[in-house]
Amino acid sequence: MRLSDASVVIRPRTPWEAMDLGVLMAREHRLLLMASWAIVSLPLFILLSAVFWKYPSTAVLVFWWLKPAFDRLPLYILSKSLFGETPSVKQAVRQWPRLLKGQLLSSLIWRRLSLSRSFVMPVSQLEGLDGDARQKRLGVLLQRNGGAARWLTLLGMCLEITLWFGAMALFYLLIPQQIELDWDWQRLAQASGSQALWLEHMSNAFYALILVFWEPIYVACGFSLYLNRRTVLEAWDLELVFRRLRDRLGSVAPLLLLVAGLMLAPFFSQSSMAADASPSKPVSTQAASQSIKTLLEKPPFKNPETVTRYRFGEEKTAVKNQARGDGKLPAWLEALLDNFNSSSFKHLARGLEVLLWSLLAGGVALLVWRYRDWLRTFVSRRGPLNLDTDLPVPTQLFGLAVGAETLPDDIASAAAQLWPTQPREALGLLYRGLLSRLLHDFNLPLTNADTEGQVLERIEHLQQPDLLSFSNDLTRHWQNLAYGHRLPPAFAQQQLCRDWRSLFNAGATQ
Amino acid sequence: MQSAPLDTRYQIETPEGIDLPLRPAGLLPRALAFAFDLGVRGLAMGILLVPLALLGNIGIGLGSLLLFLVSWWYMVLFEVLNQGCSPGKQVMGLRVVQDDGTPIGWSASLIRNLLRFVDMLPFGYFFGAVSCLQHPHFKRLGDLAAGTLVIYRQQPAARPKIPQAAPLGLPFTLELNEQRAILGFAERQGELSAERVHELASILAMPLQVPAARAAEQLNGVARGLLGPT
Numbered sequence: 001m002r003l004s005d006a007s008v009v010i011r012p013r014t015p016w017e018a019m020d021l022g023v024l025m026a027r028e029h030r031l032l033l034m035a036s037w038a039i040v041s042l043p044l045f046i047l048l049s050a051v052f053w054k055y056p057s058t059a060v061l062v063f064w065w066l067k068p069a070f071d072r073l074p075l076y077i078l079s080k081s082l083f084g085e086t087p088s089v090k091q092a093v094r095q096w097p098r099l100l101k102g103q104l105l106s107s108l109i110w111r112r113l114s115l116s117r118s119f120v121m122p123v124s125q126l127e128g129l130d131g132d133a134r135q136k137r138l139g140v141l142l143q144r145n146g147g148a149a150r151w152l153t154l155l156g157m158c159l160e161i162t163l164w165f166g167a168m169a170l171f172y173l174l175i176p177q178q179i180e181l182d183w184d185w186q187r188l189a190q191a192s193g194s195q196a197l198w199l200e201h202m203s204n205a206f207y208a209l210i211l212v213f214w215e216p217i218y219v220a221c222g223f224s225l226y227l228n229r230r231t232v233l234e235a236w237d238l239e240l241v242f243r244r245l246r247d248r249l250g251s252v253a254p255l256l257l258l259v260a261g262l263m264l265a266p267f268f269s270q271s272s273m274a275a276d277a278s279p280s281k282p283v284s285t286q287a288a289s290q291s292i293k294t295l296l297e298k299p300p301f302k303n304p305e306t307v308t309r310y311r312f313g314e315e316k317t318a319v320k321n322q323a324r325g326d327g328k329l330p331a332w333l334e335a336l337l338d339n340f341n342s343s344s345f346k347h348l349a350r351g352l353e354v355l356l357w358s359l360l361a362g363g364v365a366l367l368v369w370r371y372r373d374w375l376r377t378f379v380s381r382r383g384p385l386n387l388d389t390d391l392p393v394p395t396q397l398f399g400l401a402v403g404a405e406t407l408p409d410d411i412a413s414a415a416a417q418l419w420p421t422q423p424r425e426a427l428g429l430l431y432r433g434l435l436s437r438l439l440h441d442f443n444l445p446l447t448n449a450d451t452e453g454q455v456l457e458r459i460e461h462l463q464q465p466d467l468l469s470f471s472n473d474l475t476r477h478w479q480n481l482a483y484g485h486r487l488p489p490a491f492a493q494q495q496l497c498r499d500w501r502s503l504f505n506a507g508a509t510q
Numbered sequence: 511m512q513s514a515p516l517d518t519r520y521q522i523e524t525p526e527g528i529d530l531p532l533r534p535a536g537l538l539p540r541a542l543a544f545a546f547d548l549g550v551r552g553l554a555m556g557i558l559l560v561p562l563a564l565l566g567n568i569g570i571g572l573g574s575l576l577l578f579l580v581s582w583w584y585m586v587l588f589e590v591l592n593q594g595c596s597p598g599k600q601v602m603g604l605r606v607v608q609d610d611g612t613p614i615g616w617s618a619s620l621i622r623n624l625l626r627f628v629d630m631l632p633f634g635y636f637f638g639a640v641s642c643l644q645h646p647h648f649k650r651l652g653d654l655a656a657g658t659l660v661i662y663r664q665q666p667a668a669r670p671k672i673p674q675a676a677p678l679g680l681p682f683t684l685e686l687n688e689q690r691a692i693l694g695f696a697e698r699q700g701e702l703s704a705e706r707v708h709e710l711a712s713i714l715a716m717p718l719q720v721p722a723a724r725a726a727e728q729l730n731g732v733a734r735g736l737l738g739p740t
Binding site for chain 2: 217
């Protein structure tokens, strides 16, 4: 028993508060307690009802009389869970036959009617005391809290009866009106024979169900009362704090001891060796099991070794062999695993491997192909290829149609005709014609995003001064007209047409 | 292992950062208190109804009024006007307070006592008992609705006796709970057996740097030192 592991706060309480703690403990493990109690008691109740079918009162009386035998199970669960070792329902129920061994008869015969039954039950069950030792212990324990334990049993009886009737009343209220029977109390009281038997057995069943809820709480209250009595008697709370204080100060104490030991070592080496050899004090079972555990964790019992390296596939075989070694695999699975090792499967595996690797390679190649432009632009050292050839020739620049088919054959004459009436269209025609020529004859990579200035810059790269000066003039007049609504002077109109003819018609005839 | 160990305490933190530990009372003392109240009421009704029964129809009328008053207002009046204590609670050392520890008011008391009749369904406090046993702070349905709590009253503590010893200081500091434990050790020595006192004290023999036989004496001295001049 280690107090520091306790799952409840240990301090001296008043008896009533101690029982409240019991209610909380029962609440904490409610499902476990109720399930184990039901598993143990309900089959016996059914058996008793079957045996005493003719005498329902006898059945319930025997069932009631056997309560101390069932009570040992909740007490076992609570005592285990107090120190954090809560058992499962299965483990607890398995323990029950073993729990019945000690002092069963006395608890069922002359101690059955003791009013402080739940309070003193831990003495015989948990402490294992019997005879005089038990009497002495009870004498000490019952000096106080005995009254509270008796109240607990008396109130428990009242509560059982109340809950019993309450459960039956609830059942009666929940019967639908359609199938309501014409029960009345007189008839029920006078009812006899087999008709009344099942009614009585049903009410007995309610009692058994109520006990599933209440009896673990009763046991828990008695147990917490017992714990509280021992806490007061043995000052468990003080022990807990003192031990913690010692542990807290313990970090300083070894240093002092070490210093003292170093100074005194030459004189006392013999005696200290002797003292080491003999156990200085008897160790508790917990400490012993702890030290055994730590010893078993150390060499030569356990030689842990850490190896870090990369491995392929070996884990699987290791797991498989281990599982097979444990004999946990069914035969068909083992056969299947053996088949996997045969040569045909090896070929298949090899083929699959090749397939998968080639899939991977294909996938990589596909990716490279898909992003080739991106790679060329951002990864390759040569820089991007000249993509102009790939670009489709735009059919429109700044909203002007520049396709060769949209323009008349002789642009200069068409413009000259338009000048007097529609000077804007005439100049536009010339500018469109220039752009179209630049695109188609000079293969300038003009795009829709280029401005007039950028077009001029590109023309500059062509190193043709005639073309450049013409373009400059034309662009300037075009911009003046398009954005500034200023018509070019008349001589400029003639000049532009003339220049056009000299530039392009001469080229066209060549 | 669950995070916090089970305890019956109910902590309230005030805006000033002070922890008020309340101790909610469970089903058993409350049932006893209720039984006591029931007895008191029955007795009072019996005494008052006997002369009223002699008055004929007027007596029956007055008796009905009295019955109404006693059954519906007995608890409310006592709880509100007597600091949350009906006579039964007074006897059992209980008290009703609001969830935040403040005294109970009219509305809360009325709600919790009106809903008593829900707790009584379907027979003899069936729902109330089940709720009381299942709730972490032992509330019945009326308490849940009204936001009230039945707690143990703080009982005036008797002046503890500490064994005579020369006051001592310690070379290391003690935390609050450790100081309390050492004081508790000195106060409760009378209840403990001599062997147990020796055993407890010897836990601290090494930190105190005294032989185990003298540790109890030393601890009493420390307790005296903590207590200061009295």
